[in-house]
Amino acid sequence: MILGISEAIDEIISTITEALGPLANLKTATTSDWLGYLAEVGIQLISTIILFLAVKFFLWKPITNILEKRREAIDLELKEAEDAKNNSIQIEQELLQEKERAKAEVKALISQAEHDALVQKESIINDAKAEAKRRLDNLENELVQEKANMEADIKKEIVDIAFQAAEKIVAKEIDKDKYLDFINDFLEEAK
Numbered sequence: 001m002i003l004g005i006s007e008a009i010d011e012i013i014s015t016i017t018e019a020l021g022p023l024a025n026l027k028t029a030t031t032s033d034w035l036g037y038l039a040e041v042g043i044q045l046i047s048t049i050i051l052f053l054a055v056k057f058f059l060w061k062p063i064t065n066i067l068e069k070r071r072e073a074i075d076l077e078l079k080e081a082e083d084a085k086n087n088s089i090q091i092e093q094e095l096l097q098e099k100e101r102a103k104a105e106v107k108a109l110i111s112q113a114e115h116d117a118l119v120q121k122e123s124i125i126n127d128a129k130a131e132a133k134r135r136l137d138n139l140e141n142e143l144v145q146e147k148a149n150m151e152a153d154i155k156k157e158i159v160d161i162a163f164q165a166a167e168k169i170v171a172k173e174i175d176k177d178k179y180l181d182f183i184n185d186f187l188e189e190a191k
Contacts, residue, residue: 155183155184155187158183158187159180159183159184162183163180
C-alpha cells in the first residue's frame with residue numbers, strides 16, 4: 001500500500017506520540033501530572049542506579065574475572081602454539097641437517113667402498129700376477145730340471161754307447177771311471 005506524503009507525515013507523528021507515551025502530553029499536562037512524571041522518572045532513575053550498582057558489585061567482578069581467566073587461557077594456548085610452531089621449525093631444521101649429514105656419510109661410505117674395492121681389485125690382480133709368476137718360475141725350474149735330467153740321461157747313454165764301442169774296438173777292458181771323465185771333458189768342450 002502506497003501512502004501519500006501527508007498520510008506518511010501523519011503516520012510518523014502518531015508513531016512518535018505513541019513512543020513518547022505520557023511525555024507526549026507535556027504541553028497539556030497539569031502540575032499534578034508533572035509531579036507524577038517526576039516521581040516516575042525519579043523511581044526509574046533510582047532503580048537504574050540500583051540495577052547499575054547490583055551489576056557492578058555482583059556481576060561485573062565475576063564476569064571480568066571469568067573474562068580475565070579466559071584471556072589468560074587463550075594467551076597461554078597462543079604461547080603454547082607459538083612454542084610448538086618454533087619447536088617444529090627447529091625440529092625440521094635439525095632433520096634437514098641430519099639428512100645432509102646422512103647424505104655426506106653415505107657419500108663417504110660409497111667413496112670408501114669404491115676405494116676398498118679398488119684396493120682389493122689391485123690386491124687380487126697382484127696376487128694373481130704373483131701366483132702366475134710363481135707358477136711360471138716353477139714350470140721354468142721344472143723345465144730346467146727336466147732338461148738337466150735329459151742331458152744327464154743323454155750323457156749316460158752316450159757314455160754307455162761310447163764305452164761299449166770302445167770295448168769292442170779295443171777288445172779289452174777299459175777303466176770305466178777314467179773313460180767317463182774323458183767323455184765328460186769332451187762333452188764340455190763340445191758345448
